[in-house]
Amino acid sequence: MDQGEPLPSFEGLAAAFAKAKAEKEREEASGLRARTGDAAAANKRGEVHFKALHLIVIAFFTFLLILHVLGIYLFATGFLLTRLVLDETSECALPPIDISDVYSPGSAETGCWHPKSFEKAVVILVDALRYDFTVPFQATDSEQAQHFHNALPVLYDTAAKHPHQAFLRPFIADPPTATLQRLKGLTTGTLPTFVDAGSNFAGDAIDEDNLVAQLRNASKRIVHLGDDTWHALWPGYFEPNLTRPYDSFNVWDLHTVDNGVTEHIFPLLHPANTSKWDVIIGHYLGVDHAGHRYGPDHPAMAAKLSQMDEVFHRMIEQIDDSTLLVVMGDHGMDVKGDHGGESDDEIQAALWMYSKQPFFGRTSPDYATPPATAKERPVAQIDLVPTLSLLLGLPIPFNNLGAPIEEAFIGAQGSNYENLANVNRLAAAQIHRYQDAYAQARGLDPSTRASALALWDAANDAWDSIKKSKKSATSDWKTTFSAFSAYQSETLSICRALWARFDIPRMINGVLILVSALIVLGIYARGLDGEHAELTAPLLSIGAAGSVIGLLNGLGLTYLYTSLSLDQALSFGAAFGGIAGVGMGFWYIRRRIILPVPTSIWGWASVIFTLALSAGFAANSWTIWEDEILLHFLATFGVLAVASSFRQKNTIDRALGCYHSILFIVLTRLASFSRLCREEQIPYCKSTYYASATSSTSATWQLAIPYVVAFTLPNLIRSYFKGTRNHQGSAILWLDFALRFGLLLSAAYWTLDAADDGEWYPGYGDEIKTTKRLIAQLTLAIALAFGYSTFSWAKPFLNIETKKKESYESASFVVDDSGTSSITILGYANVHGSRYAILITMWFLAISLVEKPMGAGAIGILTWQIFSLFEIIDTNKLSNTSIGPVVLGLLGSFHYFKTGHQGTLSSIQWESAFIPLQTIRYPWTPFIVVLNTFGAQILCAIAVPAIVLWKQPPKKKSLLSDVAKAVATHVLFYAVINLATTMWTGHLRRHLMLYRIFCPRFMMGAVVLVVVDIVSILIAIGGARTSFLSVAEVFGWSDVGVARTATREREM
Amino acid sequence: MKPPATPIDTLSNDAANLYKHLHPVLILSLYAYQFSSIVADPVPALTTTLIPLAVLQIAYAAICLPPIGSSNGVGGGEKKKPGERRKAAPGKLEVSFNSKIVPAFLSLISSTLPGIPVLALSLLLFGAPVTTHHAETLLAAAHISFLATLPLVYVHGVDGGRWREIVAAQVHIDEVFGCTLGTLVGAWLGAVPIPLDWDREWQKWPITIVTGAYIGFTVGKVLGGTILKGKTVSFE
Incomplete structure (x- = not known):
């Protein structure tokens, strides 16, 4: 390596460098060799070569992403349950069995298959009306009343006082307990399948026979008020001039929908208007939203339930004799007010029916009082379908599986x-x-x-x-x-x-693809000897060719065997062709392949951490306690790092290594205090993420956390830059001003949000809402818009000093010390690392904003840990091992839990979509929710290249290959986890805990893998390009990033 | 940097040869004997078990191990050049009660005084409950400390340089260091069954950790004294 001879693509820092050198040379009157022309050409070649290799690396990781997506797609479509939808419908004149001796069917006027009992119906759906909201609660020593208790007594009271006019029973939902699935169940009478779960917010028209369609066939006029999900399911079924749909997704809004329903429903109940409709469907969302926003144990919930209580009192008064009044919940909510899963609290809703005339009976006098808990005498939600159909004189929908509810047919006498x-x-x-x-x-x-x-x-x-x-x-x-x-x-x-x-062949195809992709990735990450960047090209070209051949083969096969499904054949063909191609590529470069068996304690630690975690997903207990297991592993890494640091011969390395290792352990433990417990962890876990275990708002003291982060973290990060004199140029502007300002803004956002939530300033709600949203947008603009401009255009964080020969800086590089003065490049020691690390801090800022205050603290700690990890890796000289990327994987997974998430559907913080936006906007809404959910994994994936760039000499060869290797190792970690959760879920598909534990963990593993793949490609490897280009601008191309083949051959 | 300490040989008199095989059996028997009462009520049972454990460990150190500074021990009071004296005739060694039991007691004190807080802190960092179960955590740390560090201090003393090697796991594996590594790895593995939903009494904190430490101690002692003897832990 030659002595830092500046290559003359002089610009900015390079110019300063050249100027300083020229001055020095003038001063010393020594000659400057002029090889400008040569060097410029070589430099240009170097740049082109780098860009080409970089593109190939990107393409290779994209190829892996496609393999992962295909594998997950095939498995998921085979695994997520399917049910054949029949399009037959029941007809009024065609009862399912001969009933001529009982009743003459066929008249919608008197009742199709059975004499009808009510002319009209008012069906009120109170979203998330849990059964225990409706029954009285007596405080005992062991259990005190919570806010939701005794706030809605009307249903119980009427059923208990007038059993012939009303009844109240627990109403059990079939999971998944998402509103869209529930509406399907409540109207078709069929069981939901898991595959629908994802479409909650998109909505599909129902093409099965159902209650609403039967009402319309019978020419009933249906009025719908409230949640607009109904319109997605039954477009055009409702009376257009009376119907009032409202946006259902904005869970922060407790009142708009409810007030709208109430405002429009009572005029319709007025005797003057009752002739305009036959059935009113009112869908209240306030209780559900209060749950999502505050949790059930909150004054807002009590207020909401009291409001409902009052509404039902009025309805009871106004309803007429021939109208049936039904009030029901579509699902319950868990202790935090969320739903989607299948825990008891989520499936136990309430059903209440009321008639002005004595109509309802009980089969036993014991049943006169409504059940005290949801465990007694529950009815299934699908039972509503035949009950309502027969009461209103409609045919029972074709696909119904429910039974008529006995209270409605036994007669008032009960006999x-x-x-x-x-x-x-x-x-x-x-x-x-x-x-x-x-x-x-x-x-x-x-x-x-x-x-x-x-x-x-x-x-x-x-x-x-x-x-x-x-x-x-x-x-x-x-x-x-x-x-x-x-x-x-x-x-x-x-x-x-x-x-x-389950479609087993599809599942097996999916697993096969994932296994082979894992082998490819494993060899690429840990089994290649030499230049990854250079070796990628043959792998990729043969792999891509293989994919095309495979795709065509798959296409051909579907023509030959028409029973094969097209998507399966194509996916499997393309994936396997590609894998076979890469396999041939490996054969082609077989001399460069070494068996990827760990050789050092670090390699073994990486393997043991990954495999132990993966094996643990076979047991529900270990899956439940994943957060604690990750804590254990991270602490173990810290202890190993302490031991390793003690081995360092250099005293500074030893001291720094020890300090950072211990810091790393302590920070891990500190972060572990941020917990959001899943239901199965209770009582051994106490949630701290929100104000209380039954709330989803932050406590007031937690609002201080983002401020603490804003005041401390920029300084801490700065210290990692200052250690190597890289606190120069744009780094000063970014770290000291932009980052700090952004963090302060995000802290201010959460304070305003709390002010808005708690109504600290009544009357200023709208102003606060507008301001906080503006602040959030501004923060994101600083993080990403300003951040990326800084990152793209910043020069490396160096400073050139010409000074008299005296002091040497360990972190600087002395260019020439033959004269009386020397040129010192401050920040030379960590040019690459510091330059790239700006990217980490940018995304840190963006993620801090979208996490709740406690999560902002966790993400702050994570960022600190990431920088600590860089130092540990550097002082222990581990940048070439697999431990860095694997520990980043562990860290990302660990902090996923520390930012208020769990491996359950209900822990997704949907409301985060509204941090910067008032309404749903694509693609921003999913982007924000993903950033909130997988923020920790995203940040860690972005940090991976810095593991191999940290404190590497600017001219170190083949850094791009090191980056590719590290990123591949990181992705490998998640790919192993994904394969393990996939295989365990497939294997345990009949397990009792499948939907509660294994299936959500599989879905999480799959989504995380795809997210990390995408982040690695677009942000990490993409960002490394910017960083390399910038460093090369100063130090020249011949050596940076890649070693050109010619150079390497000369060395060999 | 000085070379790593040579592996320690246990004394070769008859008592030592007998007791070194008897010791792990006694340690495990003690724990097995106490196990049911530990499960029933960990704090008092773990406390009372400490006394016989200390007696056994002191006896082990005094009977089987060369104390710090002794001829076939490792470095210590007077610095020796490496390899200067490897083969003192142990048979001739006068076993003086005072020169054995007193250092063993001193080892007990000097290993547990810093050992228990450091180990308890480590347990906390590894996820032990912070607000509750303090007595249990301290007792677990005490058991681990008695098992892992007492013999170590007896043979290696409290020399800073030597302890840096020990923390770095650079000393050669022998019976004593095998005990230490075994105890720590055992305690680490002891965390594995805690989350399982078997609803067993013995899953409660810190029984599995202590059990793991005892088993690990025995395994480490046996392996360290036999097949692993003289090897070193390599990080590279």
Whole structure:
């Protein structure tokens, strides 16, 4: 390596450098060799070569991303449950079984299959109305009343005082407990499948037979008020001039929807207007939003429930004799007010029906008081479908699996078992018809429902014997009722099992792709000897060719075998062609491949951390306690780093290494105090992320955290720059002013947000909302717009000093000390690292804003730890090992939990979408939610290149290859986790905890892998390009970033 | 930097040879004997177990191990040149009660005084409960300290340079260092069953850690004295 001879692409710093040198030379009157022309050409070649290699590396990682996406796609589509949707519909004139001896069917006026009981209905859906919100609560020593208790007594009171006019029962939802899935269940009577879960906010029109469609077929006029999800499901079904839909996604708004519904519903109930409609559907969202925003144990929830209480009182007064009033929840909410999963609190909603006339009965006098808890006498939500259909004289929707609710058919005396048997026979017969059609369409083996068929025959025998014997006792009807009801429940349980149907070949294809992609990635990351950047080209070209051939093969196969599904054949063909191609590429460069078996304690530590974590996902306990396991591993890394630091011969290295290792451990533990416990961790875990375990707002003291971060973190980061004299140029502006200002703004945002939430300044709500949103936008602009301009145009953080020969700086580089003065480049020691690290701090700022105050603290600690890790890696000379990227993977996963997330769907902080925006806007809304959810992993993925760049000499060869290797290792960590969670989920697909624990963890692992892939490509490797170009501008191209083949050959 | 200490040989008199094999059995028997009462009520049981544990460890050090500064021990009071005296005839060594038991007691004190706080702090950093279970954590640290550091201090003394090597895991593995590594690794692995939902009493803090430490001690002692003897931990 020659002595820092400046190559004359002089600009900026380079010019300063040249000027200083020229001055010195003039002063010393020594000659300057002029090789300008040569050097410029070489330099240009170097730059072009670097850019080409960089592009190839980017392309290779994109190729890996595609493999990951294809593998995950095939597995997920095979794994996430599917149910065949039949488009048959029930018709008024065609009852499912011969009922001529009971009733003459076919008239919507009197009732299609059964005489109708009500002319009209008002159906009120209170989103997230949990059963225990509606029943009285007596405080005991062990349990004190929470805010949601006793705030909504009207439902219980009416049902208890007037059992013939009203009843209240727990109303159990089939998970997933997201509103869209629930609306489907509540209107079609079928079981949801998991694959719908993701479409909650997009909405699809329902193409199965359902209650709303039946109402419309019967020419009923339906008015809808409230949540606009209904319009996505039934576009054009509602009376256009009376219907008032409201945006459902803005969970921060507690009142707009509710006030709108109330405002429009009462005029319609007025006798003058009742002729304008047949059914009103009112969907209140306030309770749900209060839950999401504050949690159930909050005064806002009590206020909301009292408001509902008052609304129902008024409705009871105003409703007329021929109208049925139904109030129900579509799901409950967990202790923090979120929902989506299948915990008890999430599935236990309430159902209440009311009639002005005595109508409802009880099969037993014991049932006169509503159940005290949701465990007693629950009804399934699908039971609403046959109940409402028959009460309103409609046919039961074709796909229904529910049973009529007994209170509504037993008669006010509680003894009309004949009617109950009748309606159960109708419902059972419709289920039977549906099951026949389904079995036929799907080609099912009759043995799967043999048990149900036997019950069906028995029920029909019981019915026939009653019909024959003319004289029938109540007990006979009771028996018949039980027999039909047994058939219904048996069919339901068969269907539950049946629709847990997995497409095993697809799942296996997906896993195969993921396994092979993992092998490719593993060899690329840890098994290549020499230049990654150079070796990528052959791998990529053959891989890409293989993909195309595979794709064509897949296409061909689908023509030959029409039973193959096109997407499966194409995905699998392309992926496997590509992998085979890369395999050939590896063969082509086989002399460069070494067996990727760890050789050092660090290699083993990386492997053990990754594999132990992956193996743990096979057990639900270890999956639940992932955060603690990560803490354990990170502390272990810290201890190993202490031991390793003690081995360093250089005293400074030893001291620094020890300091940073211990700091790293302490910071990990400090961050671990930020916890958001998942339900399964309780009682061994106490949530600290929010004000209380049952809230989703920050405590007042937590608002101080972002300020502390704003005041301390820029200084801390600065100290890592100052250590190597890199606190120069744009770094000063960025770290001392922009970053600090941005962090202060984000702290101010959260203070304003708390002011808005807590209504500290009543009357100024709108101003506060507008201001805080502006502040958030400004912060993001500083972080990303200003940040990226700084990052793109900044010169390396160097300073050139010409001074008399006296002092040597360890962190500087003395160019020439032959004369009386010397040129010193301050910041030489960490040109690459400091230049690149600006990118980390930019994204740190953006992520801090979108995390809650506690999360901002966690992200601040994470950033500090990242810089500490750089020092540990440097002082222990570990930049070439796998430990750095793997520890970043552990750190990212650890802080995912420390920013208030868990491996559950309900922990997604959807409301973060509204930090900078008032309404949903694509692509910003998903971007913000992803940034909030995976902020920690994103920040760590961005930090990976700095592991190998930190304190590397500017002219070190093949740094681009080192970056590629480190990024590949980092992605490898997540790819192993993803493969493990995928395989365990596939393997444990019949496990009781599948939906609660394994499936969400699989989804998280898959999304994290794709996010990290994308971040690595676009931000990390992409950012490294900017950083390399900038450094090369000063130090020249011949050596930076890549070693040119010619150079290397000469050395060999 | 001085070369790493040579591996330590246990004394080769009859008592030492007998007791060095008896010791791990006694240690494990003690723990097994106390296990049910530890599970029933960890704090008092762990406290009372400390006394016999200390007696056994002191006995082990006094009977089997060369004290600091002794001829076949390692560095210490007087600095020796490496390799200067490797082969003193141990059979002739006069076993003086005072020169054995007193250093063993001193080792107990000088290993536990800094050892317990440092280990307790480490347990906290590894995720031990911070606001509760302080007595349990301290007792776990005490057990680990008695097992891992007492013999180590007895043979290596409190020399700073030597301890830097120990922390860096640069000393040669022998029976004594094997005990230390084994205890620590055992305690580390002891955390594995804590999260499992088996609902067993013994899963409570800190029983699995202490159990792991005892098992690790035995395994480390046996391996360190046999197949791993003389090897070093390599980080590279």
